[in-house]
Amino acid sequence: MIEITDVSKNFGGRTVVRDLTLQVPEGKIFGFLGPNGAGKSTTIKMITGILPLDSGSIVINGTDITTDPLKAKRHFGYVPDKSDAFLRLKGREYLNFIADIYGVPEDQRNDRITYYTEQLDINEALEDQLHTYSHGMRQKAVLCGVLLHQPDVWILDEPLTGLDPKSAYTLKKLMREQADAGKTIFFSSHVLEVVEQLCDEVAIIDKGELRFQGEMHELKEEFREGKTLESLFLELTGDA
């Protein structure tokens, strides 16, 4: 579970996230929606400990990211929108590094590497360096890294960008499986179709402020009044 309480973030006097309060429950896929520059990535960077909070608190599975970052970071796996680090490592070296950092035992890690890389179709590229991978393949390698240590919370920033339809389908299937197993899946997107297909609950953010939070069926009730998710999104973000 992720509990975000009254979180604010300023950059050079400009408020990027203002008094954001969110509760991301377990066992659900939670979509975090917003137009470009709405504050989605900044929020995710604060949840993952990349950026410090100006005010408020973020608690991941009962551990505050500010007061006990090390413990909090063990609870989640993070897939960023672009994966440009570790590019000179081979796929297998990267996965072994992640497994070492999270203390995944040798016997388990090998089985998991084989299983998940086959699932995501990158098993044949494991001995190649990551910089030779396409964007989608890099995303898949990072995803495998997350799956290796099987965290309780998944945080994904625009995870489907650059993935081919088969990989996108596999990822969506994995997200559903993990949510059904009681894990927390938090992902940002601005692709409304994906949110519509996948999410149990959504939050819509615009100009750093929360415009809507609720379950998908609450949004779908709006559809009955003749509105599409797109028109609702545009209305909430002030672009209609």
Place this chain on the structure above:
Amino acid sequence: MRNATLLMKIVLKMEFFRKEKGGVWSSLSLILAIPFAILLYNLFYAVFKNTYQTLAVTGNETALLGIIFLTGTVLFIVTSFVPAVNAFYLSESVESYLPLPLKPYQILLGKAAHPLLTAYLWNTIITAPLLLMYMVQAESGVTFFLYAIVIWLTFPVLPFLFVTTFLMIVMRFINISKYKIVPK
């Protein structure tokens, strides 16, 4: 410490062993550089020997040690500067390390690994031979040798700390990271 070692190993592997290779010409020039370096060291030893003997007449031969360390310090400051700026301010890798369960000092060591090892490479190429030349000339004993090893090991740390502290102060006023080119 285990995680710091892991991160340092990974960073060094990426920085030193996985960069684009220059091909045949690069390997050939490296092979040609070996006899050239031996020649250069011999030539330099002759100059060093003369200087030592001249200074020894007036009992000032220890001034050579001062020159060695001064040269080393200037060299480390100059050669650490660019790798330190790259590692600490231009590289985006910290965004990949921060979500991992690593302590700040482990990330710092990981980031420092490349510029610090660069300083040690210069330390091996320049300071170590000069200290050896001094030992040969002074006919020093084991004690000097042990001191020399300790000094050689700790020597690059201070200039490196100076460079990184200086950069930290400068970067509070100018933000060069906006001009960054992410090293691939």
